[in-house]
Amino acid sequence: MSLGAVPVKGTMEAPLPNDWDPDALTPEHALHRLLEGNQRFREGKGTHSAREWNANLAGSPQRPFAIVLGCSDSRTPVEILFDQGFGDLFVVRIAGNIVAPSVVGSIEFAASQFGSRLVVVMGHTRCGAVAATVQAIETGLGSESSHIRAITDRIAPHVHELVDLGSPESVMRRAVRANVRASADHLRHGSRIIEELIISGRLAVVGAVYDLETGAVDFLEQISTSTTAPEW
Numbered sequence: 001m002s003l004g005a006v007p008v009k010g011t012m013e014a015p016l017p018n019d020w021d022p023d024a025l026t027p028e029h030a031l032h033r034l035l036e037g038n039q040r041f042r043e044g045k046g047t048h049s050a051r052e053w054n055a056n057l058a059g060s061p062q063r064p065f066a067i068v069l070g071c072s073d074s075r076t077p078v079e080i081l082f083d084q085g086f087g088d089l090f091v092v093r094i095a096g097n098i099v100a101p102s103v104v105g106s107i108e109f110a111a112s113q114f115g116s117r118l119v120v121v122m123g124h125t126r127c128g129a130v131a132a133t134v135q136a137i138e139t140g141l142g143s144e145s146s147h148i149r150a151i152t153d154r155i156a157p158h159v160h161e162l163v164d165l166g167s168p169e170s171v172m173r174r175a176v177r178a179n180v181r182a183s184a185d186h187l188r189h190g191s192r193i194i195e196e197l198i199i200s201g202r203l204a205v206v207g208a209v210y211d212l213e214t215g216a217v218d219f220l221e222q223i224s225t226s227t228t229a230p231e232w
Contacts, residue, residue, distance in 0.1 A: 023115075025065045027204035027223045030118035034066060034217070037083035042215040046083045057087050064090040066118040067110045069183065071097045076124050076210055081217065090116060096129030096179065097121055098154045099186040108193045117203050119187060119194075122217065123180040124210040130155060130175050137163045158182035180207040180220060 025033065040046050067090045070078050078084075078091045090110040092103055110116055123130070133152040136142045137160055142149050159175040166174070184207040187194055197203035207220040 024063075024117050027118040027206075030066045030116075031120075031206070031219065031223060034082050034084075034118075034120070035219075038081060038215075038217045040083045041081050046080075047085075051085065054086055060087070062087065062090070062114050064088060064110065064114055064116050066090070066120060067107055067116050068092070068120045068122055069094075069097055069099070069103060069107065069187070070122045070210075071095060071124055071127055071129065073124060073128065075212055076122075078122070081210060081215065090114065094151075096127060096133075096151050096155050097123050097183055098129075098151055098179075099183045099190065100150075100154070104187065104191050104194075107187060108191055111197055111203055112193055118223075119203065119205040120208050120219075121180055121184040121187065121205065122208045122210055123176045123183075125173065125176060125212045127172075127176050127179075130159065130179055131172060133159060134163055134171060134175055155179050155182075176209055177207075177220065180209060183207070 065088060068078050068082075069092045070076055072093045072095045078093070079089055082089065092106045094100065094103055107119060111119065129151055132143065132148070133155040136152055137156060142152060158178050158181075162171055162174050162178060165171060184205050188198060188205050189195060194203065194205070198205065204223045206223060208217050209220065210217050
């Protein structure tokens, strides 16, 4: 094949390597480490070393112990609120923590290349993307931007039935959680690579919500590394 050639449809794809690292933290231990870090953050006892540049990391392979899909909101810096440093987390951030194709690909890459065994989908209270979606449903008027609608349209099916079922604050909190659960479920069943890693017990996907008012991260379910075998 020439340097400029493009593989044609139907050619065999090279398998993704390194989908198992025997030294990687188990999903349970990775989750515990995140919980401990969040507690330090809330108590103002964060480790100073987590913020310092380390030249040794430049030549070391990546070994993040967890993958986090979070929202782009500037108030939710993932490494800071979990008190983790350089190289500890593989973070993907996108408005509304939605699952777009590039997000799936990023998480597939990290899970298969780096041996990380925990994926956390983390939404947050007062999420602007969720609020915009709820408003669009209530008014029937979406954003003039097709790019913004590409975000809210992904959220809308999962929160539509919650609108007008309580106070605005209650609707928002439930909508944020529903959106997190939908994104986590999309990752579990919308990717052959991720689903097979889950079935084999090598990966777990969990949802969480970061509370802007308290600084606490609430995990929405217990770790589960098994599911029904897919039919491909």
